[in-house]
Amino acid sequence: MDESSPRAVTMRDVAQAAGVSVSTVSHVVNNKKGARIGKDAWERVQRAIEELGYRPNAMAKDLVKGRSRFIGLVADAIASTPFAGQIIRGAQDEAWRHGYVLLVANTEGNEAAETEALAMMLEHKVRGVLYSAWYHREVELPAGLTETDCVLVNCFASDSDIPAVVPDEVAGGRQAARMLLAAGHRRIGFINTTTPSPAHDGRLRGYREALDEAGVPFDPALVVDARPDQEGGFEAVGRLLDRGVTGVFCHNDRVAMGLYDGVRERGLRVPDDLAVVGFDNQEVIAAHLRPPLSTVALPHYELGLAGVRLLLGLDEPAPGGRVAVDCPPVHRSSVTAAPPG
Amino acid sequence: MDESSPRAVTMRDVAQAAGVSVSTVSHVVNNKKGARIGKDAWERVQRAIEELGYRPNAMAKDLVKGRSRFIGLVADAIASTPFAGQIIRGAQDEAWRHGYVLLVANTEGNEAAETEALAMMLEHKVRGVLYSAWYHREVELPAGLTETDCVLVNCFASDSDIPAVVPDEVAGGRQAARMLLAAGHRRIGFINTTTPSPAHDGRLRGYREALDEAGVPFDPALVVDARPDQEGGFEAVGRLLDRGVTGVFCHNDRVAMGLYDGVRERGLRVPDDLAVVGFDNQEVIAAHLRPPLSTVALPHYELGLAGVRLLLGLDEPAPGGRVAVDCPPVHRSSVTAAPPG
Numbered sequence: 001m002d003e004s005s006p007r008a009v010t011m012r013d014v015a016q017a018a019g020v021s022v023s024t025v026s027h028v029v030n031n032k033k034g035a036r037i038g039k040d041a042w043e044r045v046q047r048a049i050e051e052l053g054y055r056p057n058a059m060a061k062d063l064v065k066g067r068s069r070f071i072g073l074v075a076d077a078i079a080s081t082p083f084a085g086q087i088i089r090g091a092q093d094e095a096w097r098h099g100y101v102l103l104v105a106n107t108e109g110n111e112a113a114e115t116e117a118l119a120m121m122l123e124h125k126v127r128g129v130l131y132s133a134w135y136h137r138e139v140e141l142p143a144g145l146t147e148t149d150c151v152l153v154n155c156f157a158s159d160s161d162i163p164a165v166v167p168d169e170v171a172g173g174r175q176a177a178r179m180l181l182a183a184g185h186r187r188i189g190f191i192n193t194t195t196p197s198p199a200h201d202g203r204l205r206g207y208r209e210a211l212d213e214a215g216v217p218f219d220p221a222l223v224v225d226a227r228p229d230q231e232g233g234f235e236a237v238g239r240l241l242d243r244g245v246t247g248v249f250c251h252n253d254r255v256a257m258g259l260y261d262g263v264r265e266r267g268l269r270v271p272d273d274l275a276v277v278g279f280d281n282q283e284v285i286a287a288h289l290r291p292p293l294s295t296v297a298l299p300h301y302e303l304g305l306a307g308v309r310l311l312l313g314l315d316e317p318a319p320g321g322r323v324a325v326d327c328p329p330v331h332r333s334s335v336t337a338a339p340p341g
Numbered sequence: 342m343d344e345s346s347p348r349a350v351t352m353r354d355v356a357q358a359a360g361v362s363v364s365t366v367s368h369v370v371n372n373k374k375g376a377r378i379g380k381d382a383w384e385r386v387q388r389a390i391e392e393l394g395y396r397p398n399a400m401a402k403d404l405v406k407g408r409s410r411f412i413g414l415v416a417d418a419i420a421s422t423p424f425a426g427q428i429i430r431g432a433q434d435e436a437w438r439h440g441y442v443l444l445v446a447n448t449e450g451n452e453a454a455e456t457e458a459l460a461m462m463l464e465h466k467v468r469g470v471l472y473s474a475w476y477h478r479e480v481e482l483p484a485g486l487t488e489t490d491c492v493l494v495n496c497f498a499s500d501s502d503i504p505a506v507v508p509d510e511v512a513g514g515r516q517a518a519r520m521l522l523a524a525g526h527r528r529i530g531f532i533n534t535t536t537p538s539p540a541h542d543g544r545l546r547g548y549r550e551a552l553d554e555a556g557v558p559f560d561p562a563l564v565v566d567a568r569p570d571q572e573g574g575f576e577a578v579g580r581l582l583d584r585g586v587t588g589v590f591c592h593n594d595r596v597a598m599g600l601y602d603g604v605r606e607r608g609l610r611v612p613d614d615l616a617v618v619g620f621d622n623q624e625v626i627a628a629h630l631r632p633p634l635s636t637v638a639l640p641h642y643e644l645g646l647a648g649v650r651l652l653l654g655l656d657e658p659a660p661g662g663r664v665a666v667d668c669p670p671v672h673r674s675s676v677t678a679a680p681p682g
Contacts, residue, residue, distance in 0.1 A: 053488070055460070055463050055464050078426040078429055078430055081423065081426075081624075081625075082422065082423045082426070082625075084426065085419040085422075085423070085425065085426055085447075088419055088445070088447060089419055089447055089449070092446070092447055096454075096457070101444070101446075101461050101465075102445070102446075103442070103444060103445075104429070104443070104444075104445040105433070105442075105443075106426075106429060106430055106433055108430070113437075116437070119396065120442050122396050123396050124442075147394070229629060230629035230630075230631075231629065234631065254625060254629065257629070258629070258631075261631045264605055282625065283422075284422075284423070284595065284623065284625060284626060285625060285626075288570060288571035288572065288595065288598070288599070289571075290571075290575065290599075290602045
């Protein structure tokens with residue numbers, strides 16, 4: 001399709017239209033203050049640039065400065081979850097605000113793809129790299145990362161001092177349990193995940209802290225681990241109902257969706273027979289269950305945004321290098337008052 | 342964090358380590374065949390490049406060639422749907438295979454963001470731009486698009502000859518109806534969308550063609566329009582059951598999810614009382630409903646891939662400039678044989 005492309009407007013075209021030399025155009029484009037150019041000529045060049053639609057070559061300008069206006073973002077799962085999209089959006093909005101462009105690479109967990117993506121970003125002299133994971137976890141840092149400024153987003157590396165932005169899992173778990181406690185529930189089940197992770201440990205700790213705050217003794221029998229998806233939630237229902245819970249905090253919204261199905265299967269209803277709180281606030285699910293699910297939002301947009309701010313030095317990393325971002329509660333219709341008793 | 346960054350390895354460092362001049366290193370890096378460099382020197386430079394981890398400046402190399410190795414992708418909704426992610430992944434995989442890097446910009450439907458993204462891509466002399474929409478629709482082309490090679494992905498512009506890659510909605514609708522017809526269903530409802538779109542018209546046409554093929558007369562009373570989400574599916578259940586359907590083709594998987602809830606609400610079961618087929622094969626929903634949903638896949642990955650192939654001239658655009666990509670059926674457990682009658 002090359003032949004049909006209109007020829008790009010060059011500096012020479014601008015010079016001709018403005019009746020000046022190419023070097024004069026170059027001085028105007030690069031805003032060289034010292035250059036002796038008359039006000040008239042300067043204005044004629046500006047006008048010609050506008051009329052012809054001339055676009056300076058950003059690569060050439062970056063090259064002069066020895067650094068590009070790119071920020072790289074390496075994501076491990078753009079395609080398979082809606083979460084990476086929110087991280088990208090948050091990072092991009094903040095990058096643009098400061099004149100940077102986001103260069104996104106998707107690795108789908110493939111090490112070769114990751115190495116290649118990083119090499120490409122380093123070759124393009126990016127301002128720095130955001131290295132992100134679709135779920136909050138510890139990561140092994142690829143070698144290339146140490147060759148440039150880097151911020152970890154939704155992940156961390158214990159043995160490194162690279163700054164990391166992560167969700168505050170503990171505070172999120174506290175929020176979820178508090179939603180049920182505030183409605184008067186005292187026997188509150190927690191379907192945690194079978195996957196060892198910061199989310200597993202953090203949300204459990206938050207749940208226990210909220211019970212403590214409310215003076216409700218912790219009963220380990222009310223915590224069950226299940227696969228973090230609909231099937232896991234469905235299978236956990238029986239175990240929890242047997243233990244007399246009136247409310248359940250689910251590790252994520254998909255688990256809550258499966259729990260809904262299990263509750264219905266028994267002829268029971270959410271929230272009258274069982275109050276339910278999820279986690280994630282997942283776009284296509286949470287607001288559209290029947291009844292709409294009360295949950296806690298994972299702040300993916302904010303994680304991407306905070307990552308760029310750290311990278312550009314606009315925010316200071318916290319002591320220890322880790323920034324924990326809030327997980328706010330989202331109130332819908334899956335929690336009502338606990339039955340008296 | 343600038344101060345802590347290790348100094349980048351330069352061509353001068355390589356020259357010193359290899360005991361050759363900088364211009365010799367440059368010749369090796371740029372693979373200048375004509376340059377008279379001994380085999381020994383060539384190998385010493387290669388070794389030094391590897392040992393020092395020297396990375397040639399891609400921007401400088403691109404600049405020499407007058408064009409970058411970037412392909413731009415403008416997406417209107419990375420964050421709010423999982424679909425854009427698949428388009429990105431397909432485009433990126435194919436771009437990488439041919440030595441190109443994908444530069445992704447997310448506009449979230451904001452015209453100013455779109456203009457800025459395109460300007461940035463043009464300034465960086467991209468090889469071309471993929472302009473994509475998260476749902477298949479006609480688009481108004483932004484002015485900047487005509488300044489470079491372009492392919493429309495999951496969208497089209499009637500008044501232009503810019504090539505477009507879109508899903509084959511008609512064939513997809515045919516596939517969906519055929520799944521129900523093959524199981525013996527004859528009274529097949531279709532919950533179409535209230536949104537005027539190629540999906541609305543194409544899937545309806547495919548549904549009618551499949552009925553024709555099977556010798557089943559078309560009954561307009563069995564087609565109802567509903568909001569294309571869970572709430573729409575839930576509200577459509579009553580109308581369809583009143584009309585005696587035994588199977589339903591839903592405009593998308595979210596509609597099917599709402600339909601499931603409505604069916605259960607009436608004490609009925611999928612698939613025994615009502616067979617259901619969705620559309621989209623949406624990641625977090627289709628495989629995880631109870632029972633798992635038979636559906637038709639929207640080929641987002643393939644759309645992104647095909648877009649890059651068209652842009653690079655690896656595939657020829659079809660006559661008329663539109664390429665229609667297949668929507669394959671995905672068989673799960675929401676369709677059983679129709680009751681005798």
